[in-house]
Amino acid sequence: MSPAKPEIYTSRGIVIKINNLGESDRIITLITPNFGLVRGVAKSARKTGSKLGGHFDILKYVNFSIRETRSISQLTQATNIYGFKKIRNDLNLFFQTSYISEVAEKFSIENNPNLPLFNLLKTTLDHIEQFGYSENLLHFYELKILELNGFAPELYKCVESENTLEPGNHYYSPERGGLIDFKYSNLKSNLTLLPANLNTIKYLRYLSKSNFEKIDNLSIDEIYQKQTSRILKIQIKNIIDRSIKSEKFLNKKI
Secondary structure, eight states: OOOOOOSEEEEEEEEEEEEEETTTEEEEEEEETTTEEEEEEETTTTSTTOHHHHHSOTTOEEEEEEEOOSSSOEEEEEEEEEOOHHHHHOHHHHHHHHHHHHHHHHTOBBTBOOHHHHHHHHHHHHHHHHHOOOHHHHHHHHHHHHHHTTOOOBOSBOTTTOOBOOSSOEEEETTTTEEEOGGGGGGOTTSOOEEEOHHHHHHHHHHHTOOHHHHTTOOOOHHHHHHHHHHHHHHHHHHHTSOOGGGGGTTOOO
16 A cells, blocks of 8 residues: 655655756656655756756755645755766766666556665666666666566466476567467467577576676677567567657667
């Protein structure tokens, strides 16, 4: 059950989106551990010298206060906890991290706390800030956010026959949320079937049992990385029923 929010409350959160409102205000979207997705207006945040504007910057981790109103809530004060300066000062890291924060937003619900999701997002940002970005980290994050929200891909049994999969090349169905034995591929013309090579399956299984420390030095051929990327991104889009706008920035280099 979601906690009832008082008229004025404080929380900590990560700023994941900023939209301009009128001539000087901004709508700030944050992911919080206690209240899920939070949106509020930061009055005069775009004015020079604004106390709120400096703290409510994209990908900042902040303490903040918010006043609930009949219309849109108002952010009244904020203090910076951590700025993720390396990410925000490196355009390549910023582009790559934008996808990560947008995915977190799509799986978040207003006034519905999801502490595991918040912790996954923050730990991922901490890891990128300290060690940099990698495809392994991205795929680990995508797989974990699916698992945390009850959409763990089935990687051991055929979702059609429910039989344990024999080692080999199979297919992945985003509609069914798991692997389909290659023997059934010709019978499922109504499903999207994505190639899942034996090594791709091993890679996905390894990631599902792994942690942040184990993935940094993991080496896998590019073909299996690409298969994994396609499987996870299409699975995420299938669940949230929309595209991720920042996906186009993942491979952008400055």
